[in-house]
Amino acid sequence: MTQMTRTSNPPLTTPITGGVGESPLRPDGALKVRGEFAYSSDLWADNMLWGVTLRTPHPYARIRSIDVGPALALPGVYAALTHEDVPGQNAYGLEHIDQPVLAVDVVRYQGEAVAIVAADHPETARRAAAAIVVDYEVLEPVDNAETAIFGEGVPKLHEGGNLVRYVPILFGDQDATAEVVVSGTYEVGMQDQAFLGPESGMAVPAEDGGVDLYVATQWLHVDQQQIAPALNLPQDKVRITLAGVGGAFGAREDLSMQVHACMLALHTNKPVKMVYTREESFFGHVHRHPAVMHYEHGADRDGKLVYVRAKMFLDGGAYASSTGAVVANAATLGVGPYNVPNVKIEGWGAYTNNPPCGAMRGFGAVQACFAYESQMDKLAEAIGVDPVEIRLRNALSEGSVMPTGQLVDSAAPVRELMERVRDKPMPPARTSEVDIRTMPGGASNTTHGEGVVRGVGYGVGIKNICFSEGFDDYSTARVRLEVIGGEPVAMVHTAAVEVGQGLVTLQAQIARTELGVQRVTIQPADTSVGSAGSTSASRQSYVTGGAVQSACAAVRAEVFDLARERFGVSDLALEGGKVVSASRGVLADLSDVLGDRAVEHTREYRHRPSFPIDPLTGQGNAHVQYGFAAHRAVVDVDVDLGLVRVVELACAQDVGKAMNPDAVIGQIQGGSAQGLGLAVMEEIQLSGAKIRNPSFTDYLIPTILDMPPMTIDVLELADPNAPYGLRGVGEPPTISSTPAIVAAIRDATKLALKRIPVRPEHITGT
């Protein structure tokens, strides 16, 4: 062995690992894989009680009376509460405060909470809930969005009628005509977020009359804002700590068991834990809005879009949740990532007696994308060009103007994304020596290749990142730097919710990069620090990332003040745990400069403002940032038996900056899988406004055998407005994978396929 000799100067410092742009191991990863991670359903307190909810079996009914007597008569039961026991305002909601904590005289959807019970054993609590006698006058449910708004003699489900929101987008000439016109009506079924960790949490009564709530949620402070008035407590007496979250995808943005558990805890003066069963979970959270969308596209002979007209009806179900914002998204993004000079889009969100719908990954952009991408394929066919070409001819780019009049003022590489997925080598053709698990029908030995036709399809989508329409969207971070055990350690504290996407890891990466320290601890997320906003809208890396970055910058500035005083230089940096000067090299260990001082700063970060849209024209700078992804799907379809195997998904997405490349890939794979689910299997089956398949035996999500290998291209075109130039990652891949897969099935079958999910019977016909 030869002795290593140094040929260049040693680096001034040992570089930090696991900073921005790297993919350090996530702290929760191994625990989750081993089954050791503590989820909210694992919470435990001595002497705790179990809370259970009594839900109505009827989608629409009047309540004549509720008798909790038989429940209270059971030994072991501590409380049985109804709307009469709600201490404060019996209503909550994200956009509209329209949902009762416990139903008063009417229930508007199957599964609506009517009463709650606490007992010393979960089974006792369940029996007690079942013993409660509710006398209902059952009414005929309203189960169609369009009829709910425009039907004759349809009952008004809420005082203001059945319209939650109407959003028109009027742009250019409304009467424009075109040489080539294609139209179609497209339908999207109700998708579920299908997270694995059911709604759960524990409320602990506090000595000051307040309550401490440990819960799996998406947005601690918006929970707090809704819970406190219901409990008639000041906000600071409702303290919330995040418990382990088993997936969210939008389904935890609304309240579920939060107020109920707090009511029971305050009433019994004991900790109360609530965990929904899997079946109950289907009634315990909002779903993706089912949609019916009528589209007409007009283009010239070259396929250049002249106009898009659309009417879209989104079924919001019994309570508003975030229906208003979902409709605005569907409408403002309703032409897709294309230049369209003349637009008339109208979106309606309706109240019905279906299960409430609200946030789900993609948030309105998913439904619209299925429709406009189906239309683009139809247009390509009418013009006689291939599907990629039609998209390239109309591709949005930086400098384009959206139908809201908003300028697209940062990278919009629609063209490049399309070209990239197009230019990927095609997966090899099927050979006779195939693993049958890779064939349509998968493990069921359904086909050995006969009757199988290959198809290829494309999809590209657009999504707004962060909250829109003038919402004061911010996050707060507290960062503290001090010496622990002789080493400088950064502590980061935010209320930002880790739902599995890797935000805890990312916050540490940012602190490492900004402060040049290796060790970072992340405090549990709770309401003792300011709001971080929601873990949704692909916004946390942007907004909480921005907050951590700016709190770190404040801490760093103070350290520089100390260093300047001591060394008299100002060209300072923090690197590898040292204070470094550009001109004089390493000045000192950071721990030296800090001494026993703790430097701490809290900062709020706001992205640039967005603005409301004009209620009559839909014009306005509603969105903060746009995200784009494109997919190419290759499918094999057994056309006789109606079975689809997605052979490969290629995705290209611009993420501005890959803050954590592994996490980016994970988001793209996961999002694409969720889009695959919507394309070919996932649907909450409703009949008579009732959910018919509230289980994972009957609500099917893709298995690993349904999910193909992916090839992924990640572009990093910095957005100058965003921290590190990043662009939200989580939602765009969900949006474009669905239409690409359906287009590929159409390519193989030549069927119109206007409704998703596409099932065997849609391919074989009846």
Added chain:
Amino acid sequence: MRTFSYVRADDVDAALRAITDEPNAKFLGGGTNLVDLMREDIERPDTVVDITRLPLAEVEELPDGGVRIGALLRNSHLAAHPVIRSRYPMVAQAVLSGASGQLRNMATVGGNLMQRTRCLYFYDDAAACNKREPGSGCAAIGGFSRSHAVLGASASCAATHPSDLCVALAALDAIVELRSSRGTRRVPLVDFHRMPGDTPEIETVLADDELITAVELPPPPSGVSRYRKVRDRASYAFALVSVAAALDVQDGVVSSIRLALGGVGTKPWRAYQAERALLGAPATEESFRAAARAELADAVSLPHNEFKIRLAESTIVAVLRGMS
């Protein structure tokens, strides 16, 4: 879940005594169906008799070339057994196409025969269901009926029997051996499950005090055999349509045929009419289609399951075409 007592039987006689002596008792095999149904409050036994320790988990080769499969053999062991795999591949394929690895490791042969329907309304105690609550009506007929049967349905019930294994067993002329304190009897599998008629709650000919002890397979039919399943995803879903077939072709003519269908019938459906049409017919796509149509001529659809008729036809044709 209601409270219940638990008894473990160490031998067959003890099991039979327990089921006779304890009022409202049920045998517990792998529990993958019974326990779920108890949680849902649909099965309400007062006593559960655990039979998993009974010495009934072997595959024995019989002198006539057939096999005897113990009723307590786990589904995954059945599918992995070398004799089953080599001589009755259709059985192994059927088992492997059902449920998931974890479930198959628990599920027993007897339990698989006795598993109850997956009709969505059967599971919803707020819905009318003659099978769950005799005389209450049938919410599926007139409700969401996509998963329901097109063959064998009555005005009382259109639920399918969900087993994959039983479809293969029906095709192979399996015999079910039943024991009670009164003795042993042998029932062909095709007669073991009953048509719903006006009493959909009575699903099999098994008496309350009877134990399934074994399933016997006669020597395998000549020719090739196969089990194929069409479902909504690549793994871990019940059949929309499944086909078990054993086919022998001599000089271009069908010399032997066994055909059974899953997912479309109210019981594991032996396709006798199709078999009659095929025997002696040329082994061509036309004959296969004609035979499938003969079997499905009496099919009756509900609003959401009409597609199954065509799908069953296509699946039968595809399977036979692939084997000939």
